[in-house]
Amino acid sequence: AQTVTQSQPEMSVQEAETVTLSCTYDTSENNYYLFWYKQPPSRQMILVIRQEAYKQQNATENRFSVNFQKAAKSFSLKISDSQLGDTAMYFCALSAGNMLTFGGGTRLMVKP
Amino acid sequence: DTGVSQNPRHKITKRGQNVTFRCDPISEHNRLYWYRQTLGQGPEFLTYFQNEAQLEKSRLLSDRFSAERPKGSFSTLEIQRTEQGDSAMYLCASSHRQTYNEQFFGPGTRLTVL
Numbered sequence: 001a002q003t004v005t006q007s008q009p010e011m012s013v014q015e016a017e018t019v020t021l022s023c024t025y026d027t028s029e030n031n032y033y034l035f036w037y038k039q040p041p042s043r044q045m046i047l048v049i050r051q052e053a054y055k056q057q058n059a060t061e062n063r064f065s066v067n068f069q070k071a072a073k074s075f076s077l078k079i080s081d082s083q084l085g086d087t088a089m090y091f092c093a094l095s096a097g098n099m100l101t102f103g104g105g106t107r108l109m110v111k112p
Numbered sequence: 113d114t115g116v117s118q119n120p121r122h123k124i125t126k127r128g129q130n131v132t133f134r135c136d137p138i139s140e141h142n143r144l145y146w147y148r149q150t151l152g153q154g155p156e157f158l159t160y161f162q163n164e165a166q167l168e169k170s171r172l173l174s175d176r177f178s179a180e181r182p183k184g185s186f187s188t189l190e191i192q193r194t195e196q197g198d199s200a201m202y203l204c205a206s207s208h209r210q211t212y213n214e215q216f217f218g219p220g221t222r223l224t225v226l
Contacts, residue, residue: 004154033213045155045203045217091154095213098168099145100205102154 002027006103013082021077021106023092032096034075040088082110116218124224132190133221137206144187147203194225
């Protein structure tokens, strides 16, 4: 069984500041992928960033980067230079085969 | 727009009625997934197809739920004898055979059972 835990139900950040969202997971598989998805209010889920477990280098996508700590089973998301459009629910997800297992989400509010 | 599409976007029904949702995946994506998301929670896996074959079903998928993908393109999810607990957002996603772990989601169908 796979589990994903997001311990921060809500977070807020000032526009242009940096924020880090936490995620821990558990799986017995050696080969797996980790993802962060963004779900804006009343809008569809968008893939933000992905990380292959076999890669040691942390993934980056423009203002988004991850801190992947495989031994600790931790996968945090850092958003730099936060923008108002980053306001959304953020879900951490794990795939070790055919389906995604999601965490409970973190609601991020970017304040002007 | 060539993303995943879902219809209808909203469905309100009375308890006991049957409902059917449709999902059109991104073209050339051979895998199609259904998830259910209740308010304030992360999506939960229901089932997935590779081409027309339904390869995995969650225990969340009770006997009242059935999904099909007859020609390996669009898929339908039917809920029979709806219950109030079925009220949720039903999400569809698809992925390409070469990057199957990377799933792209549709806008969802929000079901309200009165």
